[in-house]
Amino acid sequence: MSVGSIVKYYRMKNNLTQGELCEGICSISHLSKIESNRYTPHEETVDALFGRMNVNWEKEMKIYRNWKQKLESFIIYSVYYDLKSMELLYRELSEHEAYIQSTDLVNKYELYKLRYYLFKKEIPRATQQVTILKKLQSTFDDYEKGVSKVIYLMYDIFKQDFEKAEDRLIGIEQYRERIPHMFEGELYYQKAYLLHTKTQYGRSSYYAELAVDHYLKDCNYIRLLHAQLLLAINYTNRDLILQADGLFKTVLRNAKMMELDELYQGALYNYSELQNRRGLHQSAYELLMELKQLIEPGTDYYQAIMIHLLHTATEAKISIEEPLRKLELIANRKNDAYLDVLTTYFRKTQxxxxxxxxxxxxxxxxxxxxxxxxxxxxxxxxxxxxxxxxxxxxxxxxxxxxxxxxxxxxxx
Amino acid sequence: MKKKMSVLLLAAMFASFIGTGSAMALEPNDSVDTFAKGRENFAPPTILPPQC
Structure with missing residues (x-):
C-alpha cells in the first residue's frame, strides 16, 4: 500500500498544514514527495509523522487490510452475480468512501462502483461515474485497464449506444488487449448480447456458446444460466429446435431450484415462443398461462405476455377475447401507436x-x-x-x- | 517385412479416417426439418436475460 496517501489522509483529517506536520521531522518538500507517493520514506520518519497525529501504524495496516479484503469480496460478488451481498457491502463501503479514496484501492473501488450502478440500472449515477473514472484513467494499472474496457462495454450496450460498443469491441480485438481471465466470459456474453440485438443470431450463438463454456469452467452458475438462456433464444431464432428445447428445460429446472424468479419467468416466456415455432401452440399457451399468474398486471412485462398470449391463442384456436380486450384498454390508456396497430390487427383476424x-x-x-x-x-x-x-x-x-x-x- | 506391412496398414487406416473429424461421435442431429409456424402473425416482443 502507499503510505503517503495515508499520511495525507490523516493530515487533512487533523486539519494540519504540511509545515505543521513535518516540523522537526523532515522538510516540506520531502513530505510533499512522500504524500504524492514519489518517495518511500524511512520507517523512523513514518513513525514520527504518525506519532505526531496519534496514529498507530500497525493498527492502520490492519484497517487497510480489512478494507482491501472487503473490496475484494465486493469484486467477487459482482463477478458471480451475488446482488444481495453486493448491496449490503456497498452500503458499508460507501460509508467509508473517504478513507478508501485516500488509498491505492481507489481505482478498483470506483470501477466496481460503476459495475454496481449497472446492476442497479441507475443510468444517471452510472454516467456520472464514467466521468469520474475518466479522470482516474491515467493512473490505471494493466488489470484495471482490462476490467475497465469490459465494464465500459457493458455501459455502452446498456445505454443502447451500439455503435460505440462496436468500436470498443473492435479496439479490444484489434490490439489484442489483455482482458483479465475472470472477465473473459463477461466479454463473450456482452458480445453475444450485442449481436443478438442486431439480429445476427448465428454469430450471437457462437459467442454465447463461448460464454457458456467460460462460465461453466469458472463455476459462475448464475451468469451461466443467463448465457444459456441467451443461447437458447438464439437457437430458437435459428430454428435449432432440439438444442433450444434442451437448454430451455435446463434453465427452467435450475432457475426454479436456485429461486431465480425473474430468470424462470424469462425462460417460460421464451420457451413458449419456441413451442409456437414448432407448432405446439397448446403447450405454448399453457406456459404463458403459468407465467401470467406470476406477473403483476400493469407492468411492461405483463403487456408483453398479453401480446404473446394473443399470438398463441390465435394459433391454438383458443378464444382471444380476454387478452385482446385487456390490450385494447392498455392501448387506449397509453395512446401507443404500436399497440393500436397490433390490437386492430387481431380484431381484424376475428x-x-x-x-x-x-x-x-x-x-x-x-x-x-x-x-x-x-x-x-x-x-x-x-x-x-x-x-x-x-x-x-x-x-x-x-x-x-x-x-x-x-x-x-x-x-x- | 511383417513390420513394414503393419506400418503400411496403419498408415492406410489413418489415411482413410482423415477429414472425418468427429463424425463418429454421437452428436445431436441439427439437420431436422423444422416446421416453423409462428409466421402467421406479428412476432411477440423479445424478453432477454439481464444484460448487466
Whole structure:
C-alpha cells in the first residue's frame, strides 16, 4: 500500500498544514514527495509523522487490510452475480468512501462502483461515474485497464449506444488487449448480447456458446444460466429446435431450484415462443398461462405476455377475447401507436381474412417497416407474399418476399 | 517385412479416417426439418436475460 496517501489522509483529517506536520521531522518538500507517493520514506520518519497525529501504524495496516479484503469480496460478488451481498457491502463501503479514496484501492473501488450502478440500472449515477473514472484513467494499472474496457462495454450496450460498443469491441480485438481471465466470459456474453440485438443470431450463438463454456469452467452458475438462456433464444431464432428445447428445460429446472424468479419467468416466456415455432401452440399457451399468474398486471412485462398470449391463442384456436380486450384498454390508456396497430390487427383476424389482408397492406406493414419493427414487419410481409402467391400476382409477391428475406438474419 | 506391412496398414487406416473429424461421435442431429409456424402473425416482443 502507499503510505503517503495515508499520511495525507490523516493530515487533512487533523486539519494540519504540511509545515505543521513535518516540523522537526523532515522538510516540506520531502513530505510533499512522500504524500504524492514519489518517495518511500524511512520507517523512523513514518513513525514520527504518525506519532505526531496519534496514529498507530500497525493498527492502520490492519484497517487497510480489512478494507482491501472487503473490496475484494465486493469484486467477487459482482463477478458471480451475488446482488444481495453486493448491496449490503456497498452500503458499508460507501460509508467509508473517504478513507478508501485516500488509498491505492481507489481505482478498483470506483470501477466496481460503476459495475454496481449497472446492476442497479441507475443510468444517471452510472454516467456520472464514467466521468469520474475518466479522470482516474491515467493512473490505471494493466488489470484495471482490462476490467475497465469490459465494464465500459457493458455501459455502452446498456445505454443502447451500439455503435460505440462496436468500436470498443473492435479496439479490444484489434490490439489484442489483455482482458483479465475472470472477465473473459463477461466479454463473450456482452458480445453475444450485442449481436443478438442486431439480429445476427448465428454469430450471437457462437459467442454465447463461448460464454457458456467460460462460465461453466469458472463455476459462475448464475451468469451461466443467463448465457444459456441467451443461447437458447438464439437457437430458437435459428430454428435449432432440439438444442433450444434442451437448454430451455435446463434453465427452467435450475432457475426454479436456485429461486431465480425473474430468470424462470424469462425462460417460460421464451420457451413458449419456441413451442409456437414448432407448432405446439397448446403447450405454448399453457406456459404463458403459468407465467401470467406470476406477473403483476400493469407492468411492461405483463403487456408483453398479453401480446404473446394473443399470438398463441390465435394459433391454438383458443378464444382471444380476454387478452385482446385487456390490450385494447392498455392501448387506449397509453395512446401507443404500436399497440393500436397490433390490437386492430387481431380484431381484424376475428372479422374476415380479406379485411385483415387489406389492413396489413394499407396500414400495418407500412407502419411497422417505417418504425423499425423488423420482426413484426417481416411476419406481415410473409403473410402478404403468401396471399399474392395464391393470387398469382408475381410482382407484389416478389416485393414482400424480398423484404422478408433481406431483413432476415443479415449474416455473410 | 511383417513390420513394414503393419506400418503400411496403419498408415492406410489413418489415411482413410482423415477429414472425418468427429463424425463418429454421437452428436445431436441439427439437420431436422423444422416446421416453423409462428409466421402467421406479428412476432411477440423479445424478453432477454439481464444484460448487466
Amino acid at each position: 372479422i374476415s381474412q380479406q379485411e385483415l389482408l387489406d389492413y396489413c397492406e394499407d396500414i400495418a406493414f407500412p407502419f411497422l417497416s417505417k418504425h423499425g419493427y423488423i420482426k413484426e414487419a417481416r411476419s406481415t410481409a410473409w403473410k402478404l407474399a403468401d396471399y399474392y402467391r395464391s393470387l398469382g400476382d408475381k410482382e407484389k409477391e416478389e416485393r414482400y418476399s424480398l423484404y422478408y428475406y433481406i431483413k432476415g438474419d443479415e449474416e455473410p
